[in-house]
Amino acid sequence: MLRIGGITPFSTVDWPGKLACVAFLAGCPWRCPYCQNHRLWQASAGTQDESSLFALLEQRRGLLDGVVFSGGEPLAQDGVIDAARRVCELGFAVGLHTCGAYPERLRELMPYLAWVGLDVKAPWDGYDNITRVHGTADLVQESLDMVLDLGIELEVRTTWHPDLLTPDDISTIGLDLANRGVRTWAIQAYRSIGTTGELADKTVYPFDVPSQLPQLFEQFEFRRA
Ligand code: SF4
Numbered sequence: 001m002l003r004i005g006g007i008t009p010f011s012t013v014d015w016p017g018k019l020a021c022v023a024f025l026a027g028c029p030w031r032c033p034y035c036q037n038h039r040l041w042q043a044s045a046g047t048q049d050e051s052s053l054f055a056l057l058e059q060r061r062g063l064l065d066g067v068v069f070s071g072g073e074p075l076a077q078d079g080v081i082d083a084a085r086r087v088c089e090l091g092f093a094v095g096l097h098t099c100g101a102y103p104e105r106l107r108e109l110m111p112y113l114a115w116v117g118l119d120v121k122a123p124w125d126g127y128d129n130i131t132r133v134h135g136t137a138d139l140v141q142e143s144l145d146m147v148l149d150l151g152i153e154l155e156v157r158t159t160w161h162p163d164l165l166t167p168d169d170i171s172t173i174g175l176d177l178a179n180r181g182v183r184t185w186a187i188q189a190y191r192s193i194g195t196t197g198e199l200a201d202k203t204v205y206p207f208d209v210p211s212q213l214p215q216l217f218e219q220f221e222f223r224r225a
Pocket residue numbers: 028029030031032034035036037038071072073099
C-alpha cells in the first residue's frame with residue numbers, strides 16, 4: 001500500500017514539457033535544512049492510499065501525459081514499484097523526483113520510468129552536511145550513474161542557499177555533472193516558503209552562477225525553487 005501525503009491533479013512544472021499529475025509520497029530518510037516538504041518526512045503523513053490516485057487517473061485518461069511520483073522521497077516506499085507498473089498499464093508515462101537515496105529500488109523502477117528529476121545537493125565530499133545523514137554521496141552517485149547508463153531522460157537539480165554552497169561548490173558540482181554526461185541541469189534558488197525556517201532568509205541570483213557553467217549543458221536553467 002502506498003502512503004500518499006497529497007496529490008496535485010494537474011501540473012505543468014513538475015515534469016518539464018508534460019502535463020502531469022503529481023503524487024507526493026510520505027517518508028524521507030534525509031533532513032535537508034531547505035526542505036519544502038518537511039511535513040512529509042514521516043511515513044505517517046501519508047493519509048491517502050493509491051486508490052485515490054488510480055480513481056483520479058481513470059477520470060483523466062487522455063488528458064494527462066503522465067504521473068510524477070514525488071515526495072518526501074518516493075523510493076522510501078517499496079509499493080512505488082507496483083504503483084508505477086499499474087500507471088504504465090493505464091497508458092500514462094511515469095516520472096520520478098528523487099534524492100537518489102535508494103539506488104537498488106531505483107533499479108527496480110527503471111523499466112517503468114520515462115523521466116527522472118534527480119537532486120544533486122552538494123560536492124560529494126560535503127554531501128552529508130546537507131542531508132545530515134552519513135554516507136549519502138555514494139548512494140546518489142550510484143543512482144545518477146545508473147540513470148545515465150540506461151539513457152533515461154534526466155534533469156539534475158541543485159538547490160542553492162548561499163550559506164550552504166559557495167560559487168566554487170556550484171562550479172565543482174557543475175563540472176562533475178558535465179564530465180559524467182549530464183545534459184540538463186537546473187539550479188533552484190533557495191526560497192523559505194514551506195521550509196522549517198531554520199536557514200537565514202537569503203537567496204542567490206542568476207549572476208551568482210559562475211559564468212562558465214551554463215554552456216557545459218544542453219539545457220541549463222536558473223529557477224526559483
Ligand atoms: S531529500 Fe528531499 S524530501 Fe528529503 S529532506 Fe531533503 S529535500 Fe526534503
